[in-house]
Amino acid sequence: MSERLAALIADRTPVSGHRPWPRYEIDDAAWVTIAQELGKGGGDLLSLWGDQDQVHLAMRVAGAAEPCVVSLRMTTSDFPSVGRFHAPAIRLERAARDLYGFTPFSAPDRRPWLDHGAWGLRAPLGARSPSMRRDPAAYDFLPALGEGLHQIPVGPVHAGIIEPGHFRFSVNGEIVARLEERLGYVHKGIDALLAGAEIERAAKVAARISGDSTVAYSFAFARAVEAALQIDPPPRAKILRGVMAELERIANHLGDIGAICNDASLSLIHAHCGIFRERVLAAADRAFGHRLMMDRIVPGGVEDAGPGAARGLQVMLDEIEKPFAEIVRLYDDTPSLQDRTCGTGIVGKDLVGQWAAGGHVGRAAGRDFDCRRDFAYAPYDDAVFKVPVFTAGDVDARVWVRIREVEQSIALLRHWLGNLPSGPARVELRDGSGEGIAMTEAFRGDVLVSVRIEGGRIARAHARDASWFQWPLLEAAIENNIVADFPLCNKSFNCSYSGHDL
Amino acid sequence: MRTLLLRSLFLRPVTVPAPRPDAPTPPSEDAILAELGRVLEVKARRLFGRSITIREVDAGSCNGCELEIHALNNAVYDVERFGIKFAASPRHADVLLVTGPVTHNMRTALERTYAATPDPKWVVAVGDCAAGCGVFAESYATVGSVEKVIPVDLVIKGCPPKPIDLLKGLLTLMEQATAKASP
Numbered sequence: 001m002s003e004r005l006a007a008l009i010a011d012r013t014p015v016s017g018h019r020p021w022p023r024y025e026i027d028d029a030a031w032v033t034i035a036q037e038l039g040k041g042g043g044d045l046l047s048l049w050g051d052q053d054q055v056h057l058a059m060r061v062a063g064a065a066e067p068c069v070v071s072l073r074m075t076t077s078d079f080p081s082v083g084r085f086h087a088p089a090i091r092l093e094r095a096a097r098d099l100y101g102f103t104p105f106s107a108p109d110r111r112p113w114l115d116h117g118a119w120g121l122r123a124p125l126g127a128r129s130p131s132m133r134r135d136p137a138a139y140d141f142l143p144a145l146g147e148g149l150h151q152i153p154v155g156p157v158h159a160g161i162i163e164p165g166h167f168r169f170s171v172n173g174e175i176v177a178r179l180e181e182r183l184g185y186v187h188k189g190i191d192a193l194l195a196g197a198e199i200e201r202a203a204k205v206a207a208r209i210s211g212d213s214t215v216a217y218s219f220a221f222a223r224a225v226e227a228a229l230q231i232d233p234p235p236r237a238k239i240l241r242g243v244m245a246e247l248e249r250i251a252n253h254l255g256d257i258g259a260i261c262n263d264a265s266l267s268l269i270h271a272h273c274g275i276f277r278e279r280v281l282a283a284a285d286r287a288f289g290h291r292l293m294m295d296r297i298v299p300g301g302v303e304d305a306g307p308g309a310a311r312g313l314q315v316m317l318d319e320i321e322k323p324f325a326e327i328v329r330l331y332d333d334t335p336s337l338q339d340r341t342c343g344t345g346i347v348g349k350d351l352v353g354q355w356a357a358g359g360h361v362g363r364a365a366g367r368d369f370d371c372r373r374d375f376a377y378a379p380y381d382d383a384v385f386k387v388p389v390f391t392a393g394d395v396d397a398r399v400w401v402r403i404r405e406v407e408q409s410i411a412l413l414r415h416w417l418g419n420l421p422s423g424p425a426r427v428e429l430r431d432g433s434g435e436g437i438a439m440t441e442a443f444r445g446d447v448l449v450s451v452r453i454e455g456g457r458i459a460r461a462h463a464r465d466a467s468w469f470q471w472p473l474l475e476a477a478i479e480n481n482i483v484a485d486f487p488l489c490n491k492s493f494n495c496s497y498s499g500h501d502l
Numbered sequence: 503m504r505t506l507l508l509r510s511l512f513l514r515p516v517t518v519p520a521p522r523p524d525a526p527t528p529p530s531e532d533a534i535l536a537e538l539g540r541v542l543e544v545k546a547r548r549l550f551g552r553s554i555t556i557r558e559v560d561a562g563s564c565n566g567c568e569l570e571i572h573a574l575n576n577a578v579y580d581v582e583r584f585g586i587k588f589a590a591s592p593r594h595a596d597v598l599l600v601t602g603p604v605t606h607n608m609r610t611a612l613e614r615t616y617a618a619t620p621d622p623k624w625v626v627a628v629g630d631c632a633a634g635c636g637v638f639a640e641s642y643a644t645v646g647s648v649e650k651v652i653p654v655d656l657v658i659k660g661c662p663p664k665p666i667d668l669l670k671g672l673l674t675l676m677e678q679a680t681a682k683a684s685p
Contacts, residue, residue: 192641
């Protein structure tokens with residue numbers, strides 16, 4: 001428990017109308033103290049984002065049961081840099097400056113992040129002034145100096161069917177001395193699209209922040225809107241949301257387990273996992289009318305499942321459960337595969353703790369956090385499940401987190417599908433105003449959505465993907481590994497580009 | 503592993519089977535898929551000899567389209583049996599499969615990828631965003647549909663399009679390309 005941090009917010013009155021977690025307005029001095037305390041490990045940074053005339057920071061004070069938000073009102077265009085004391089804030093601050101024009105004072109890294117000089121605009125959500133277009137390739141990568149070092153530039157267009165981003169490797173022979181990422185290529189202006197949008201339209205945008213986590217984002221967005229407007233969705237909707245979230249988790253984990261093994265040249269597991277994944281998506285399509293279950297969770301509830309959905313999903317689980325166990329045994333019994341995954345791409349417990357890295361990245365390195373359990377929300381508040389945690393922090397551990405989570409998700413699904421409540425699946429939204437915040441556990445880690453609703457419309461919404469705190473750790477994971485192991489490391493992280501670039 | 507491999511030898515393939523040429527109109531999605539594949543194979547052979555090669559370019563998608571394009575390679579859809587495969591370099595590609603509302607940040611990369619693809623080449627815009635009707639159309643950060651940046655031969659709509667729709671789209675492309683190639 002960070003006493004200084006806890007004391008700092010203990011006596012403050014939260015801003016009214018911000019639910020369910022408190023939001024406090026603070027001054028520069030308190031902001032700097034928070035940054036220093038976060039830097040000393042006094043809490044987890046959950047997000048940092050700009051608003052019309054404020055910067056918000058979401059955090060969880062170490063040992064506290066729930067997160068909180070602190071807001072600093074901007075009197076000039078500067079605010080004290082959090083990244084100066086707590087590195088996980090650096091990229092978020094660079095993004096806030098690109099989008100809002102707010103400058104983090106004394107920031108350690110002043111390069112643009114999402115703004116590649118291609119928009120013809122500066123600070124599109126702030127002053128919105130026209131700017132000259134720059135050569136998008138012009139970017140000062142950090143130097144890596146030493147005899148025999150050379151660079152390998154990769155991307156933005158990558159070799160596989162994957163999203164775009166640039167990786168700059170500085171290598172010595174086969175060994176990676178430094179990897180630096182440059183992201184932002186798929187920046188679509190999601191914050192601007194959400195601002196001013198009707199809730200129904202905003203929900204559609206939120207569902208497309210990262211397609212592989214469409215359920216998790218719709219879930220978080222719906223819960224944030226419901227918190228702001230004080231709506232409680234019906235029991236059937238709550239359970240169906242859990243069903244969809246776990247189906248999404250299983251489908252993605254199966255895809256990842258297969259793809260990681262494929263990157264280590266064991267295509268047999270890849271082929272089988274591909275079939276399992278296809279079975280899950282086909283069953284989701286029959287049950288919910290969309291393979292990825294996009295737009296099925298909406299503020300107020302869910303689009304109801306078709307008749308026979310529960311039975312169909314149970315049959316699918318019966319089909320994949322045993323063959324999956326066999327594939328897991330194969331993974332465990334193949335030393336040539338483990339030779340590639342064990343000891344590769346290690347991230348230590350200290351780093352995942354400092355960065356509050358969620359999902360398989362954190363849980364493979366001893367960070368025992370799962371939003372479903374630790375910031376419990378319906379239907380997980382009534383559910384029994386284990387959160388698998390490993391300590392090796394390597395590719396192998398990240399595979400095992402996924403394997404164990406698939407097993408837990410199957411058990412959760414069996415429980416819910418056998419006890420599906422009847423009744424309505426959706427309630428009407430009412431007009432109103434308020435602020436809401438929610439976190440859900442996507443397959444790759446916790447996502448955070450914050451909304452401010454004014455007169456039934458979204459005034460400002462912010463989404464923070466788990467990838468924000470995982471991408472930087474990939475740079476650490478690959479250090480001193482061989483270039484040929486990068487695909488393996490990268491796939492074992494499977495960070496989202498779209499979810500990060502927004 | 504040996505038991506698994508041995509058993510696989512005796513199992514029926516999960517891949518949807520190809521129907522007989524005189525098969526009646528297929529009733530199920532599996533059968534449509536098989537029929538599509540058969541026609542696709544004939545067209546692809548006529549135009550490209552034995553195969554066509556696709557380079558996928560994500561120019562700003564949410565990655566939903568990528569998931570379904572990926573599925574074309576799994577054992578259920580197994581697009582390679584029709585002579586269609588994905589390449590790592592545009593230099594090896596006949597077809598660019600482009601997704602996303604082209605973002606301003608990806609515009610240059612997309613133009614360069616197109617320029618790096620040898621002629622004759624075809625461009626397929628995949629998904630509602632690439633078609634210009636997705637949720638990201640009106641933004642300071644996006645150019646919009648793919649055809650605003652490079653010439654597009656075919657559009658496959660859907661958010662995201664299912665693998666079956668992608669296969670149907672590739673068939674349509676083959677028909678167009680065949681017509682273009684034979685005067």
